[in-house]
Amino acid sequence: MELRHLRYFIAVAENGGFARAARLLHVSQSAISVQIRDLEEELGASLFDREKHKIRLTYHGELFLQDAKTVLAFADGAVANVQRSLRGEVGTLTIGFFAGGTGTCFPAIIKEFKRRFQDVQVSLVEMTTAMHYKALQAGTIDVAFTRPMPPSDAATLHFEHLHSDRLNALILKSHPLAKKRSILIRELANERFILPDRNYSPFAFDKVISLCADAGFSPRIGATTMVGSGMAALVEAGEGVAILVRSSTILHHNELALVPLADRTAFIDLVIAWSPQRENPVLRSFLELALKMRKRPGLSRK
Template structure:
């Protein structure tokens, strides 16, 4: 049994005659009659009562018509869904992010994407940048808002820049430098540094070490935090000072101050990253929206 058999049967049933169905389908009447006979033979039951001038459905035919319509409707939906999938209008998309990473840009993208593509199921997964790189390669997430890719992952993944964030010195409110409008890294040379654990935030860790080196000193390292909120908590506890990107300021408290770094190059990039092996239509639609919004915000 093929869909063609069902389509011919439904048309004959709805028009009440083989001739009318043939005209509507632009098929020879003999071909339709033959296909209906083949269908009845396969089913083992008569579908039409041919004794009257206007053929009518048998009881079995009436039951079969209901099911045949359902099958054709499902087939039509299947075609529409696969075409929508190809256009990137339906599917699933898992997005990785980290707190303090994107701010209003990230939330606006997610809201807009869900509004324009209601057929795509979007799942958000919070994870540190270091974990995102591995998840992208493993296919656990499809796309992520993260830091610049480390060299070890750059050959396997793709990324595009989104924005550049300045660094701040995170100090206790009682710190001697807390009231300055800005601070140079060299002024912090004698401090104990609280850093993001490199396993979770390699880009931030490496950048802070580079800034210290460029300022002419090797930092005295204290405790580390797996996430920025943990780093800030350690600063609040008096364990040392920290250097964090602007986006982490949403995690601050009244006990600390954020003093801009005055050093040239004291910035770090945010990127959108993905695996080219997982570049499905839904992901392409998402990336196109990210690019459009990035252009608008830069205007």
């Protein structure tokens, strides 16, 4: 039994005869008759009462008609799902991100993608930027909002720039520089620095070291932490200063001030990264939307 047997049978049943069904299906009447006869032989039951040149369904035909419609509906649905999957409209997508570094573009992109692709199951996984690279290569996540990749990973992963965040000095409000509109990092040369742990945030760590080197000094490292909230706590405890992006979580510390760095290169990039070996239609749909939305005002720095 093939799907065409069911289509021919339903056409005859719903149109009251072989002739009308043949015209609608653009096949010969004899072809439909042969297919229906084969179907009846396979089923071992007559589906139509053909007496007095009138065609009507038998009791068995009435039962079979409902099942035939159900089977065709499932088959048509399966075809439609494949077509939708080819267009990236159905499937799953796992997105990695890290707290405090995604800015306004991340929630805007996620919200818009879920609005447009309501049949894609989206999962969000928070992890450190160092974990993003391994997770992308292993296929644990499909795409990541992260920092630029180290050279060892750049060969196997692709990334696109989303926007750049200005870096700021996080200092005590009692610090002599706290009331300035902006400062240069060389003004912090005599301070101890609270840095992100390089094992978890290699790009952020290296960025601060590079800024200090460009300003002609090597920072005295007082401590390292895994997350921005830990850096804020140590700064508030008087353990040193920190360099990071603006965050509402940081600003909740009443004793701290966030002063923008005026250095020309005092920016840190946010990128979207993925493995080209694991691309699929859903991922391509997400990337297309994300890269289009990064050009909107307010989502990127010119």
